[in-house]
Amino acid sequence: MDAMSDLLLRDPERALNKMLKAYTGLVYNAAAAVLGKGAREEIEECVSDAFLSVYRRRETLDFREGSIKAYLCAAARNMAIDRLKKRGKAETEPLDETLPSGERTDTAALAGIEKDELVRRVRALGEPDSTIVICRFYFGMRTKEIAKKVGMKENTVDQRLRRALKKLRNIEEGGRTDAE
Amino acid sequence: MQNDWNDLFSDLSATQTQALLAGIDTLPIPARAAKCVRSRVEKAAVPKAPRRRAAVRAMTSLAACVVVIAVFFVCFPKAAQAVASFFGIDYTPSRYMNEAPESRTPVPSVEEALDAAAPADVGYTTTMLPKMKLPQPYEEYREQNGYEPYSEEDWAWVRDIRPEIAEVLYDGETLIWNTNLCTSHYGVEAFMRGFGYPGSDPDGQSADAIIFEATYTVAGDPTVYTLYSSGGGVTPIKDDAARENADHVVVYTDFYATGDEKLLPDGLITVTQTIRIAEGDAIDYSAAVGLIEHTFTFDATAGNTAAANTVVKSVPLSGETYLSMDHYEDEDGIMKTWSMETKKVSLDGVSLNMETQYLPTGIRVRLSVGEAPESWTEDMKNALVRLTSRDSDGTITSAGVCADLYVDGELIGEAQTPDSISGYEIVYILPVFPDQYVNVSSVVLKLTYTYYETFNGTDQLGGEVFVFPLGACDTDAVTDTVPLAEVDVPLP
Numbered sequence: 138m139d140a141m142s143d144l145l146l147r148d149p150e151r152a153l154n155k156m157l158k159a160y161t162g163l164v165y166n167a168a169a170a171v172l173g174k175g176a177r178e179e180i181e182e183c184v185s186d187a188f189l190s191v192y193r194r195r196e197t198l199d200f201r202e203g204s205i206k207a208y209l210c211a212a213a214r215n216m217a218i219d220r221l222k223k224r225g226k227a228e229t230e231p232l233d234e235t236l237p238s239g240e241r242t243d244t245a246a247l248a249g250i251e252k253d254e255l256v257r258r259v260r261a262l263g264e265p266d267s268t269i270v271i272c273r274f275y276f277g278m279r280t281k282e283i284a285k286k287v288g289m290k291e292n293t294v295d296q297r298l299r300r301a302l303k304k305l306r307n308i309e310e311g312g313r314t315d316a317e
Numbered sequence: 318m319q320n321d322w323n324d325l326f327s328d329l330s331a332t333q334t335q336a337l338l339a340g341i342d343t344l345p346i347p348a349r350a351a352k353c354v355r356s357r358v359e360k361a362a363v364p365k366a367p368r369r370r371a372a373v374r375a376m377t378s379l380a381a382c383v384v385v386i387a388v389f390f391v392c393f394p395k396a397a398q399a400v401a402s403f404f405g406i407d408y409t410p411s412r413y414m415n416e417a418p419e420s421r422t423p424v425p426s427v428e429e430a431l432d433a434a435a436p437a438d439v440g441y442t443t444t445m446l447p448k449m450k451l452p453q454p455y456e457e458y459r460e461q462n463g464y465e466p467y468s469e470e471d472w473a474w475v476r477d478i479r480p481e482i483a484e485v486l487y488d489g490e491t492l493i494w495n496t497n498l499c500t501s502h503y504g505v506e507a508f509m510r511g512f513g514y515p516g517s518d519p520d521g522q523s524a525d526a527i528i529f530e531a532t533y534t535v536a537g538d539p540t541v542y543t544l545y546s547s548g549g550g551v552t553p554i555k556d557d558a559a560r561e562n563a564d565h566v567v568v569y570t571d572f573y574a575t576g577d578e579k580l581l582p583d584g585l586i587t588v589t590q591t592i593r594i595a596e597g598d599a600i601d602y603s604a605a606v607g608l609i610e611h612t613f614t615f616d617a618t619a620g621n622t623a624a625a626n627t628v629v630k631s632v633p634l635s636g637e638t639y640l641s642m643d644h645y646e647d648e649d650g651i652m653k654t655w656s657m658e659t660k661k662v663s664l665d666g667v668s669l670n671m672e673t674q675y676l677p678t679g680i681r682v683r684l685s686v687g688e689a690p691e692s693w694t695e696d697m698k699n700a701l702v703r704l705t706s707r708d709s710d711g712t713i714t715s716a717g718v719c720a721d722l723y724v725d726g727e728l729i730g731e732a733q734t735p736d737s738i739s740g741y742e743i744v745y746i747l748p749v750f751p752d753q754y755v756n757v758s759s760v761v762l763k764l765t766y767t768y769y770e771t772f773n774g775t776d777q778l779g780g781e782v783f784v785f786p787l788g789a790c791d792t793d794a795v796t797d798t799v800p801l802a803e804v805d806v807p808l809p
């Protein structure tokens with residue numbers, strides 16, 4: 138159990154303050170990736186509900202299984218997906234539609250991979266490729282935003298993303314990957 | 318609406334999420350969104366008024382409360398002492414409505430407002446989970462969200478809940494209502510388990526309720542208007558005997574006017590509220606086991622009449638002060654720059670607009686920037702009316718305005734803000750009520766301004782600017798507090 142989880146159980150109000158300071162940006166982006174950045178009201182509701190859910194369930198959540206950050210992001214994302222389903226699929230346009238055809242093919246292939254394995258493969262890419270893939274596909278960030286975060290040029294990010302996707306496809310289960 | 322969602326990582330568990338996000342701790346967020354989220358969460362989780370899940374907190378802070386109340390009764394001048402009741406200086410309308418009518422010390426004008434609203438039930442319908450409109454079959458929905466299979470038999474008691482409107486408080490600015498959910502002893506115990514009261518079976522069902530949708534209509538107008546709840550939930554029954562004998566639980570909810578418009582029109586208002594009854598925590602939509610759609614009426618005329626009496630005056634400022642101002646810019650919702658700096662400014666030519674309302678729930682004072690020299694930027698104006706407050710140890714650790722309330726020359730304590738305020742303004746609700754006006758000769762707010770001397774290692778007084786990094790940032794600051802103005806609150 139990390140220090141934040143420990144604090145949440147011992148001093149919930151102080152922990153909530155720290156959680157809000159530390160993770161609001163992360164959780165906001167997790168929900169925004171699903172709902173679209175324009176849906177500010179809905180995003181804020183999902184983020185608020187995620188914080189409240191973790192705060193109120195603190196006695197029952199197992200923080201050895203997942204950190205507060207993980208529970209917050211998972212909760213916000215699930216709530217956002219629920220909202221998205223309620224909106225109706227007709228209103229949504231998956232990220233795939235905005236990707237080059239090569240990327241679409243790669244992500245389609247990845248969708249069939251078991252989640253534990255997919256996570257393992259993404260982490261095995263090494264930095265900065267893991268971060269680039271996560272920012273793109275978990276947080277729905279644009280190339281420009283990712284470039285700013287990882288301190289690279291936009292076209293470099295695009296290149297690394299394409300290569301990372303190919304690598305994710307081609308890794309044999311249990312196989313080794315080499316960062317670029 | 319277009320979005321960027323790709324379902325590659327759509328259904329990760331917390332463990333998988335932790336593994337995936339290792340090392341990614343911060344991402345940028347629009348500052349206003351961060352403030353909005355914080356406000357929502359803090360209001361619902363740890364509000365000034367004990368709204369939800371407050372039983373444990375209330376018990377642990379009992380000693381502190383006793384001290385506050387004792388100090389209050391010592392300090393409060395005679396003329397206003399009768400107003401005090403057990404709310405002390407922490408009185409707000411929401412806190413009043415969170416107390417059971419039979420146990421709270423009545424404030425006559427608030428009780429009159431409650432009577433004037435004259436609420437009356439119209440009817441209700443209950444929809445249990447199998448008949449609810451969900452994105453997919455409820456069995457899958459619950460499983461996907463980690464709940465045990467729904468059992469009609471286990472939750473049959475929810476179908477028998479009868480809602481009745483208990484109290485409506487409307488003062489033109491704030492609308493609060495309490496709804497009784499009349500239920501069996503089993504039901505009361507289920508609702509109270511979430512507050513840490515195990516009842517007769519510590520492993521029994523735990524239920525929760527929240528009002529998640531409310532609309533209203535007015536006679537003669539076919540339009541259905543939406544009300545946006547600020548917060549609410551089941552009120553804990555703290556007394557053991559009362560809990561044992563209770564035949565209902567109370568669901569509290571509140572709404573606030575925004576901007577200059579009154580919240581409701583005059584006349585008979587017909588409200589339809591949808592109450593979500595849920596397993597565990599009603600904030601989670603997927604935990605719902607039943608929905609109660611309940612309709613009732615009340616009269617808003619008296620509340621609007623009270624709020625209509627507004628006195629406006631200008632409060633000129635003078636001298637010099639340091640002003641700590643943040644500057645924020647975003648582009649398409651993505652933070653571009655966010656910085657904090659402190660500058661010495663002249664207050665000559667600057668004035669505050671002061672609006673005073675004499676509500677049955679107290680005197681409401683609203684301060685905003687009136688006049689300012691052309692050289693004053695929006696950042697400066699915003700900084701001048703940013704609210705701050707004392708920490709529990711009496712220190713002020715963030716920049717902004719704080720006010721002390723004096724009645725008849727005696728310090729009452731820090732002026733309290735209502736539960737909801739909007740934008741760049743300072744709002745206080747003062748516990749001075751209509752029946753007390755005749756006995757009170759002066760109400761004064763002494764405003765102070767707190768600025769940063771250092772902020773996250775930058776020498777603010779030396780002209781250094783702190784630039785917030787992308788994402789979250791802890792604050793480590795040294796502050797100083799100086800007098801800003803002494804404001805006479807006009808009495809009617």
